[in-house]
Amino acid sequence: xxxxxxxxxxxxxxxxxxxxxxxxxxxxxxxxxxxxxxxxxxxxxxxxxxxxxxxxxxxxxxxxxxxxxxxxxxxxxxxxxxxxxxxxxxxxxxxxxxxxxxxxxxxxxxxxxxxxxxxxxxxxxxxxxxxxxxxxxxxxxxxxxxxxxxxxxxxxxxxxxxxxxxxxxxxxxxxxxxxxxxxxxxxxxxxxxxxxxxxxxxxxxxxxxxxxxxxxxxxxxxxxxxxxxxxxxxxxxxxxxxxxxxxxxxxxxxxxx
Numbered sequence: 001x002x003x004x005x006x007x008x009x010x011x012x013x014x015x016x017x018x019x020x021x022x023x024x025x026x027x028x029x030x031x032x033x034x035x036x037x038x039x040x041x042x043x044x045x046x047x048x049x050x051x052x053x054x055x056x057x058x059x060x061x062x063x064x065x066x067x068x069x070x071x072x073x074x075x076x077x078x079x080x081x082x083x084x085x086x087x088x089x090x091x092x093x094x095x096x097x098x099x100x101x102x103x104x105x106x107x108x109x110x111x112x113x114x115x116x117x118x119x120x121x122x123x124x125x126x127x128x129x130x131x132x133x134x135x136x137x138x139x140x141x142x143x144x145x146x147x148x149x150x151x152x153x154x155x156x157x158x159x160x161x162x163x164x165x166x167x168x169x170x171x172x173x174x175x176x177x178x179x180x181x182x183x184x185x186x187x188x189x190x191x192x193x194x195x196x197x198x199x200x201x202x203x204x205x206x207x208x209x210x211x212x213x214x215x216x217x218x219x220x221x222x223x224x225x226x227x228x229x230x231x232x233x234x235x236x237x238x239x240x241x242x243x244x245x246x247x248x249x250x251x252x253x254x255x256x257x
Contacts, residue, residue, distance in 0.1 A: 050092075060197055062097065063087040064181070064198045065180075066180055067085065075168065075207055079118075083162055086159045086198065096150040097182050098144050098151070099181070100144050101180050102178070103142070104139070110141045116166045117143060119162065120161075169210045175206055179199070
């Protein structure tokens with residue numbers, strides 16, 4: 001019971017610190033990579049949807065969840081699929097939601113070559129896997145997934161985004177985490193700015209070091225050594241094959257050849 005409480009407290013702390021940090025560091029750049037910077041709010045215009053009390057992560061309106069992630073990923077491995085679910089449990093329609101998926105490593109800084117991330121647009125023209133431009137900030141990586149204009153969630157609706165990632169061959173091994181933050185343009189001090197409207201629980205996984213292939217020894221080298229030994233004359237006899245204290249019959253050799 002105590003262990004469960006400690007784990008729950010740790011999860012809440014990670015959601016507050018890591019989630020808030022990612023939202024603050026990546027929000028502006030991630031949204032700029034999508035549909036551009038948020039415009040100023042005109043005087044007297046109607047506030048946008050997804051109104052949230054951002055003073056507490058427990059009061060955010062949307063629910064995000066990462067699923068089908070593995071426990072171990074090899075550095076330099078193949079593409080591995082997972083999913084992001086965004087749910088709107090409120091009775092209001094929510095539009096312009098831009099999910100950001102972020103990665104962090106324990107006590108290590110991540111570079112853009114350490115992770116590749118893609119999302120699936122689906123069938124049809126322009127469909128298939130789409131690359132995600134990852135932003136590197138404070139040793140963490142994150143990028144917006146889904147359409148550039150964001151997701152539209154009906155009241156009590158949900159959206160499911162197929163994702164896949166690949167860990168780079170030079171990525172640091174050890175403990176990693178993945179977390180998702182939902183961002184929307186919200187009214188703040190007379191301007192529309194990206195603010196978090198939902199955050200997932202962190203998912204912990206391990207990155208294993210890349211396995212370096214063992215290069216077989218060329219057969220030509222062994223053959224060359226045998227050839228060199230076979231052409232030696234009496235004066236070039238290896239020390240291991242020479243006689244010991246004497247050279248007569250019954251004298252032990254220094255070592256077998």
